[in-house]
Amino acid sequence: MATQARERLIATAETLFYQRGIQAVGISELIDASGVGRASFYRHFDSKDALVHAVLRHRNERALAALEAALAGSDGSPLGVFDVVAERYGQADFRGCAFINAMVEAADRGSETHRIARAHKLAQIEIIARQLEQAGHSPSGELARDFQLLIDGAVMGVLREGNLEPVERAKQIAARLLHL
């Protein structure tokens, strides 16, 4: 075997944590699902929390890279982020934003989980701000934060209603914020 127990653990945990929630997934289940020995788990991670943080950091990098790649392949419109979001939230296994979910589950606002989730959102705002700036809008970042607010509102709407209409509404509102 020996083929990267760490990577397998992170990949399996990423899926299980997202599908069922972090607290709801026990170490034993995670170990069974990943085919990794129990001892190997604790050789790679000091605790479940450490794994959670590693999963979130990994997901952060993947999500940001995917967003940048998708935006690079689009027409450059600042509204493109809503199309990326729509496709992401249209997946069959959609269960909300993993970072929002993690932030909600980790009640402690000073926790590392909170910090990582917040950092992810700030990084995403930064990407949006760059797109806006390239389109000739003010570099204040205010519009980008408004876009993020619309995205976060849309993700809750999609989770609640089970369809992508909230993303479409958010995009239209964003469009209205643009030409003004």
Added chain:
Amino acid sequence: MATQARERLIATAETLFYQRGIQAVGISELIDASGVGRASFYRHFDSKDALVHAVLRHRNERALAALEAALAGSDGSPLGVFDVVAERYGQADFRGCAFINAMVEAADRGSETHRIARAHKLAQIEIIARQLEQAGHSPSGELARDFQLLIDGAVMGVLREGNLEPVERAKQIAARLLHL
């Protein structure tokens, strides 16, 4: 004793669940904090889930009544809901929207918890829609759903940043949606 174990359980659970999350609060802790006998708990509720649902339903009624009361005492502007929200989210113990949090924790989209949380949001949208209609806007409910999207986005922003600026931004965006 004998003074309504049920009410005490719901009140205690409402506080503990909100502060620390539903899954994070065990039955034993809840019983200790409320001063209720363990047996009394299970006389009033079939399971922890039943208590969770009762708490959410109770909170739903309280929140909706408080919103209606606050709106009745305001100037009748459709934007009044954002002021209500701002005051609510400015509380020191703020930890997001209890219904969103419950929906996130209960991963199962078909669960009763999901149903209750969704019903709460729909009822709130209905209240907003009525305010909008009274102000002469279209009764389609589309604007009300947009307002709810802005509110949900704002609550995540407040949770993330720790200040009320997102609510102010949401209100300004809503204002822009109004005169158009």
Added chain:
DNA sequence: GCCGCTTGGAACCGATCAGTACCGTTTGCG
């Protein structure tokens, strides 16, 4: 004063939790 209902307290249940220790095996490298 007595009866019936609700109460709080405690003991107990099997299951599961996160985390530790030790095992024999497999793997990559010199």
Added chain:
DNA sequence: CGCAAACGGTACTGATCGGTTCCAAGCGGC
């Protein structure tokens, strides 16, 4: 070939989980 590191599997820890059961005390109404 041989060694060392990484591995998977199992057994175990104490703590806590949600839930059940029994009991004695307190209360209200008749």
